[in-house]
Amino acid sequence: MKKILLIGLGGTIACVSTKKGLIPTYSSEHFLSQEPKLSQIARIKAIQLMMRTIVYPKDWITISKFILKSAKDFDGFVITMGTDTLAYTSSMLSFMLRSINKPVVITGAMIPIDKENSDAKKNLIDSVMFACESVPGVFVVFSGDVIKGCRVSKVSGVDIDAFKSINFPVVAKINNKKIKYSPFTKCDMIAEDKLLLDYKIDTKVLDIKLTPQIKPDLFKKLSGYNGFIIEGYGDGNVSDNLTATIIKLIKKGKIVVLTSQCAYGGVEHKYKGGFLLIKNGAISAGDMTKESALTKLMWCMGKTKDMKTIRNMMAGNVCGEIKI
Numbered sequence: 001m002k003k004i005l006l007i008g009l010g011g012t013i014a015c016v017s018t019k020k021g022l023i024p025t026y027s028s029e030h031f032l033s034q035e036p037k038l039s040q041i042a043r044i045k046a047i048q049l050m051m052r053t054i055v056y057p058k059d060w061i062t063i064s065k066f067i068l069k070s071a072k073d074f075d076g077f078v079i080t081m082g083t084d085t086l087a088y089t090s091s092m093l094s095f096m097l098r099s100i101n102k103p104v105v106i107t108g109a110m111i112p113i114d115k116e117n118s119d120a121k122k123n124l125i126d127s128v129m130f131a132c133e134s135v136p137g138v139f140v141v142f143s144g145d146v147i148k149g150c151r152v153s154k155v156s157g158v159d160i161d162a163f164k165s166i167n168f169p170v171v172a173k174i175n176n177k178k179i180k181y182s183p184f185t186k187c188d189m190i191a192e193d194k195l196l197l198d199y200k201i202d203t204k205v206l207d208i209k210l211t212p213q214i215k216p217d218l219f220k221k222l223s224g225y226n227g228f229i230i231e232g233y234g235d236g237n238v239s240d241n242l243t244a245t246i247i248k249l250i251k252k253g254k255i256v257v258l259t260s261q262c263a264y265g266g267v268e269h270k271y272k273g274g275f276l277l278i279k280n281g282a283i284s285a286g287d288m289t290k291e292s293a294l295t296k297l298m299w300c301m302g303k304t305k306d307m308k309t310i311r312n313m314m315a316g317n318v319c320g321e322i323k324i
Contacts, residue, residue, distance in 0.1 A: 002075040002132040004042040006031065007066070009059070010051040011082030013109035013120045024051050026113060028080060034113055035121045041128045045074075053082040055089050057298070061199045063089075064096040067104060068197045076103040076131030080124070083108045083154060083162060086140065090149035091321070092201075092295040094138040098319045099196045104138045105131045106149065110160055119143065119160045126174040133179065137319070139171060146172040146179075150292045150321035153263055166263055167287040167323070202226055202301035207294050209261060210238065216245035226305075227255035227297050230282070231290060236260050238273030250281040255301065255310055259285035259293050266323075281307075283314045285322075292321040 008014065008028030015022040028046035032038055049066060050059060067077055081089060090106045097104060107127040109120035127141040138149030143161035151168040165171075169182045205227040208218075219242075222228075230246065232238045236258045238246065250256050258277055260267045266287030269278045278284055285293040300313040317324050 002042045003073070004044050004128055004131050005070055005074040005077050006044050006046040006128075007063070007077060007079045008046065008048040008051070009055060009063075009079060009081035011053055011080065011086075011108045012111070013080050013082075013107075013113055013123075014051070015053075015112045016114065017112075022053075022112065024053055024082070027051075031080065031113060031120070031124060035124055037121075037125055038128055041125065042075075042132050044128065053084065055081055055085045057092075057201060057203045060089060060092045060096065060201075064093060064197055064199050067097060067100070071100070071102060074102070075134070077105065078124070078127045078131050079104065079106045081106065081108050083110065087152050087154050087163070087289070087291040088295060090138055090140050090152055091289065091292045092299065094148075094150035094292075094319045094321065095296060095299040096197060096199050097138060098198065100138065101136045103131050103133060103135050104149075105141050106138070107141045110158070110162055125177070129174065129177065129179065130172070135171075141174070144174050145170045146174065148320055150319050151289060153289045153291060155263065164263075166289045167266055168320070198299065198303075200302035201298040203298060205229065205294060205298050205301065207231065207290065210242070212239070214239075214242065216242060219245050219249060225254070227257070227301055229257050229259060229285070229290065229294050229297060230277075231259055231261045232267070232274055234260060234262065235265070235271070236267030236269045236274040236284065237271040238277055240273060243273050243276050246277055246282070247280045250277075253307065255297065255307065256282040257285050257293055257297055257314060258282045259288065259290055263289070281311075283311050286315075288322050296321060 010024035014024040014026040111118040113120035207229040209231040
């Protein structure tokens with residue numbers, strides 16, 4: 001029987017209703033008592049690493065270091081957390097733990113575990129099952145889908161199947177305790193020979209979603225940031241009134257990555273605004289999710305300040321986050 005470490009971070013799955021709204025309260029030990037079937041799948045040790053609804057950049061480092069420290073003692077990991085920052089967390093852990101040789105599975109729930117109609121127990125059972133599969137990498141297991149950690153986005157604030165795999169097939173489907181892998185097979189996920197932790201990041205990165213009323217003056221107030229994710233229109237288009245200002249940012253040494261507000265399809269920058277930015281040094285996000293684009297830029301900028309090196313790193317495939 002595989003040995004799995006269940007790491008609790010809080011989130012909706014652990015929440016109770018109070019006069020102040022939902023507050024995370026239940027520990028990972030409580031999950032084991034609520035779902036006895038988990039102990040039939042694996043030998044599980046539960047630990048509560050933190051208790052909150054939002055996971056922050058400093059927490060990504062704490063989680064990664066903890067997993068690396070525990071890697072030799074467990075066959076796999078299951079992390080339970082809040083869904084609001086789950087996609088950002090799974091994306092960043094995919095970069096920080098890109099050499100992990102064991103499965104790191106992230107899950108949560110849209111409904112607290114103590115509610116009768118909660119999705120928590122199914123997600124927990126599915127997650128522990130996949131954590132026993134010996135497939136290396138970071139994954140999100142939610143509503144029966146196994147999704148590559150750097151390809152996931154939250155697309156609904158209320159539906160049970162709140163997460164989707166963006167521009168990439170799901171790794172597997174889990175139904176009636178059976179795992180069915182997608183045709184691209186397990187060989188797409190191969191760990192590196194040496195287990196390393198890449199946790200240095202630069203958090204001075206800002207994601208800006210373009211809307212028609214935004215004026216160039218906005219960017220003049222953001223000099224404290226070193227990098228920008230620009231969510232353009234459609235295939236990565238930018239309005240004429242903003243292109244000159246954004247190009248000036250690039251000339252001043254700021255890193256600009258151009259992506260789309262649309263979840264699916266990636267970006268091609270066929271229109272004038274996006275085309276001009278790419279021509280003048282902006283970096284295309286390709287078919288990355290906005291969560292991966294943001295966390296990858298933070299991760300790249302934590303390693304170097306050289307624009308050419310960052311551009312090459314952003315364009316390259318680190319953990320399956322972008323199609324080359």
